[in-house]
Amino acid sequence: MAIFRKRNGKWQYRIYFYDEGGKRRERSRSNFTTKREAQMAAAKEESKLLNNTFVMDQSVRFDTFALEWLETFKRPHVKESTYDRISRTVKNHLIPQFGEYRLIDINRVMYQKWINEKVEVYSLGTVRSFHSTFSSILDHALLDMNLIEKNPAHRIRISKRDDTPDEDDDVLEFLEMDELNRLLAYLEATPHGKYKRSIQYLALFTLIARTGLRVGEALALEWEDIDLDAGTVRVNKTLSFGSKLELKVTKPKTKKANRTLRIDSQTKELMQRHRTSQKEVYLAYPNYKKPELPLVFHSPNGKWLRTSIVRDYLRDACKKSGVQHISPHVLRHSHAVHLLEAGADVKYVADRLGHADTKITMNIYLHVSKKIEHDAMELYEKRIGSLSEASIKMSKKLHSSN
Known part of the structure; x- marks a missing residue:
């Protein structure tokens, strides 16, 4: 339920609710010109609460949340070497860039600019690894903890450098x-x-x-x-x-x-x-x-x-x-x-x-099947040729006997 009051010529709303642990919480916002504006904003927040999309705690910083995610949701469930790789990504790349931001303050434009910068320095595979880790952290914040309304890492574009081959040219390397x-x-x-x-x-x-x-x-x-x-x-x-x-x-x-x-x-x-x-x-x-x-x-x-x-x-x-x-x-x-x-x-x-x-x-190795198919067809054509030659010889022999 929302409560409204006017202070210093501006309207404010307060919403009281209970979190999953049964603790009484409150959310407020002020500086609305009219009571109607405050009511509309409060109704929107209450709708989020009812639909389980209400941001429970707007003060959580990325560094605190990411480190907790590492220790609680990654370390016990992945191989040690995988944990070490993810931990290096979080501590050496993500936290230095986003650590001091509150989760709710990280937006898509900010993140896309960071990804664009990384593409110029690191390989495509490494940047995709950074992105996968960052997106997983914020998915957890969104889907499991209700700390953000949407994941800013969704629908991000990771473009190749000019000197990076296109996907069509990115074939499996091997030695003949x-x-x-x-x-x-x-x-x-x-x-x-x-x-x-x-x-x-x-x-x-x-x-x-x-x-x-x-x-x-x-x-x-x-x-x-x-x-x-x-x-x-x-x-x-x-x-x-x-x-x-x-x-x-x-x-x-x-x-x-x-x-x-x-x-x-x-x-x-x-x-x-x-x-x-x-x-x-x-x-x-x-x-x-x-x-x-x-x-x-x-x-x-x-x-x-x-x-x-x-x-x-x-x-x-x-x-x-x-x-x-x-x-x-x-x-x-x-x-x-x-x-x-x-x-x-x-x-x-x-x-x-x-x-x-x-x-x-x-x-x-899907593309290898094309080479195998080509080689197999060559063998088949040689086989057809051999059979055809044999048929011609047999035909000539029959004609000569007649």
């Missing part, structure tokens, strides 16, 4: 088999810097390209995870960054990511060579430290290899071998594409990659 072989041949023939006995990077990139491992999964491997007699690799952990950017081993990305993969005979032989080579490196180079854990791949200081180091090494190898510049993740894509082109079942490929659902595999 001859390109992959050229890259691996270069790594085989090129010693690893001053550690000439090491074949670590040849083994690492070959293993990813022949198994479809994620980079973090490969870098977390210990020798007990590789059964050289059976020719299998067990995946049960991954290397990732913590909240303070320190490296740490965590559980795999999904339940499906826990898997055991068979490796081909060539890769099996290479991993055996790498294990022998690794022991020789410890003896030949005193400053090349043996790690405390039996890591399959590690840096010269005996610590885990950082993905940035791996990425830079691969970029240099691509350049010197004449192969298009790729990231290590492209080797994973390449393995999936090669399997599909060889006729492997999508379910098998999804299981091998550790995808939670075959739909993910189908969506990512």
Whole structure:
């Protein structure tokens, strides 16, 4: 129920209500020229209250709310590495920009301008990640807590920079088999810097390209995870960054990511060579430290290899071998594409990659089916041609016999 009164020549309304916890609350607004204006505004607020769209507390700031959302609604329900990523977004990007604003004061124009600025600095994927986190926070404020009337992050446009390819041009990157072989041949023939006995990077990139491992999964491997007699690799952990950017081993990305993969005979032989080579490196180079854990791949200081180091090494190898510049993740894509082109079942490929659902595999590699269809049609046309030639020969033979 609203109460109206006139003070200093202006009209004011007060609305009293009870929140979900049974606490008596009040909302007031003044400076209306006429009582009619105050009544109309009060009726609008009461309607929001009845429809559960009434903003319960207009004083809540973004920083306070976002941090509570992180601890209460994210930390207990997501993987640690996912929480760390979201936490960095909130603390390093969203709070510095919006932290001092009340939730009700953040508007669409303000947010769109911020997104436009971020597009000029960060990759499209990173900006979309920022936007997803921000929108989730404000959806919670809107739908669950009644702290805002609408989410200003809805219907925001994230435009590409001029140097960003269009969606139609944004196709899956992978290496054709001859390109992959050229890259691996270069790594085989090129010693690893001053550690000439090491074949670590040849083994690492070959293993990813022949198994479809994620980079973090490969870098977390210990020798007990590789059964050289059976020719299998067990995946049960991954290397990732913590909240303070320190490296740490965590559980795999999904339940499906826990898997055991068979490796081909060539890769099996290479991993055996790498294990022998690794022991020789410890003896030949005193400053090349043996790690405390039996890591399959590690840096010269005996610590885990950082993905940035791996990425830079691969970029240099691509350049010197004449192969298009790729990231290590492209080797994973390449393995999936090669399997599909060889006729492997999508379910098998999804299981091998550790995808939670075959739909993910189908969506990512849908365009590969066009190439497979083209190749299949070429084979079919050759088959038709062969049959036609055989028919002509048979026809001539029959005519000659008559």
